Amino acid sequence: xxxxxxxxxxxxxxxxxxxxxxxxxxxxxxxxxxxxxxxxxxxxxxxxxxxxxxxxxxxxxxxxxxxxxxxxxxxxxxxxxxxxxxxxxxxxxxxxxxxxxxxxxxxxxxxxxxxxxxxxxxxxxxxxxxxxxxxxxxxxxxxxxxxxxxxxxxx
Amino acid sequence: xxxxxxxxxxxxxxxxxxxxxxxxxxxxxxxxxxxxxxxxxxxxxxxxxxxxxxxxxxxxxxxxxxxxxxxxxxxxxxxxxxxxxxxxxxxxxxxxxxxxxxxxxxxxxxxxxxxxxxxxxxxxxxxxxxxxxxxxxxxxxxxxxxxxxxxxxxxxxxx
Numbered sequence: 601x602x603x604x605x606x607x608x609x610x611x612x613x614x615x616x617x618x619x620x621x622x623x624x625x626x627x628x629x630x631x632x633x634x635x636x637x638x639x640x641x642x643x644x645x646x647x648x649x650x651x652x653x654x655x656x657x658x659x660x661x662x663x664x665x666x667x668x669x670x671x672x673x674x675x676x677x678x679x680x681x682x683x684x685x686x687x688x689x690x691x692x693x694x695x696x697x698x699x700x701x702x703x704x705x706x707x708x709x710x711x712x713x714x715x716x717x718x719x720x721x722x723x724x725x726x727x728x729x730x731x732x733x734x735x736x737x738x739x740x741x742x743x744x745x746x747x748x749x750x751x752x753x754x755x
Numbered sequence: 756x757x758x759x760x761x762x763x764x765x766x767x768x769x770x771x772x773x774x775x776x777x778x779x780x781x782x783x784x785x786x787x788x789x790x791x792x793x794x795x796x797x798x799x800x801x802x803x804x805x806x807x808x809x810x811x812x813x814x815x816x817x818x819x820x821x822x823x824x825x826x827x828x829x830x831x832x833x834x835x836x837x838x839x840x841x842x843x844x845x846x847x848x849x850x851x852x853x854x855x856x857x858x859x860x861x862x863x864x865x866x867x868x869x870x871x872x873x874x875x876x877x878x879x880x881x882x883x884x885x886x887x888x889x890x891x892x893x894x895x896x897x898x899x900x901x902x903x904x905x906x907x908x909x910x911x912x913x914x
Contacts, residue, residue, distance in 0.1 A: 630780070633787030652788035656781050660773035668769065676758060677765020736762065 605734070608742035614731050615744075619670025621728070622662045622682065625708045629659035632710050639706025643692050644699075661685070669735060672744020676736060683732035690725040693717050806868075806882040806893040814867060814896040815908060823865040826885070828877040829900065838900070839869065840909040847877040850884055857890075865892045872901035 604610060629636040637655035640646065646654070661681060668678035689707070696703060696717060705717045741747045781787045809817070817823040818839070825842035827834050834844040845853045847870075860866075868882040878895050885893045896903075904910065 633781055634790060637787060655787050657770075657774045657777040660777040660780070661770060664769050664773050664776075674765040674769060676762035677767075677769055680762040681766045681769060 605738045606740045608740045611735065611738045611740050612743045614735055614738075615669050615672060615675075618679075618682065618728070618731055618735065619666045619668075622666035623670070624666075626659045626662035626666060628708070628710050629655070629706075630663065633659065635710035636706055639704060639710065642701070642703040642706070643696050644701070645692055645695065658685075672741060672746055675738075675741075675744070675746075679732045679735035683729055683736060686725055686729040686732060690722055690729065693721050693725065697722070806886055806895055808895045808897045809867070811896070811898045811902045811906060814869075814898070814903070815906070817865065817867060817894075818908070823867045823894075824860060825896070826866050826868045826881060827900075828868055828870040828881040829875075833871075833900075835913040837904070837910050837912050839903055840911045842869075842911075845881065847881050847884075850881070854884075854888065857885075857888075862889050863891050865894065866890050867894050867896050869896040869899040869903075872899035873897065874901075875899070 633655040636659065637651040640651035640654055641648075662685075665678035665682050668674045669682065693705065697719065702716055704715070705721055707721070741750070782789045785791060818825070825839045827838050827842045827844045828847045829838075829844070830846050831844060831849075834842075834846075838844065843856055845856065866882075866885055868878040868885065870876075870878040870881075878897060878899060882893045882895045
């Protein structure tokens, strides 16, 4: 396990994958926060004043964390935020499925024609959750901006 | 422990910056919570405020007092299956052709519009049309057919 956590290639691949994924998924939400707010409302879990605020802030958290993970800056903070968010999303999807709600996810696209949530979404989110946890516990700064800065300092 | 503290500090920083960016961006682009809702053109409401909504208890009291005419905004088919006793049917889509049944009713009579309930808006739209046509005392029983039947209040069927 220790080896895995400090394997620079594995960490790099995970960083690029998670980083790009969250950057891409944030864009649709940033472009149309109202559609994202409606998707949040559809889950029926939050008091009425919250979805608008979530739709204002959360896409930017995704975007910033996406870039942070991609470049390896603030990696611990961003991967902690992403894993917390993924855990909450997954719980929301599970609760919606258990209540028999037939709603669209609001995850990657705000297109209402996109598919609705299913148990596959739970599996997908759980996988991403594990990956972000892996990044949180990883302890290599190889291929990151941090490493680049440290190198140029010592040079 | 230091790892968690460091992570929390970084996460807090990211959250703050994200919140600032989010609010600035949505305010600047007037999206989401900062979007301007288009004002309702006065022609749609005739310059009148939408008629008042009444609760099931009030609707029942008006029904029992016999002072109100209940106007069912639902489709004819649903009306035939069951409606509030003594209600008349003016399906919203057929308003212009059906409104002649109101001719016998004085303009100051209390009219109570209803439809299925919380899932429909036709009671509101019907009430606005009635008010525009000069009925001075129009109310909306928004709980509608579903609340009425849930309380086992008097209904009729049209054979």
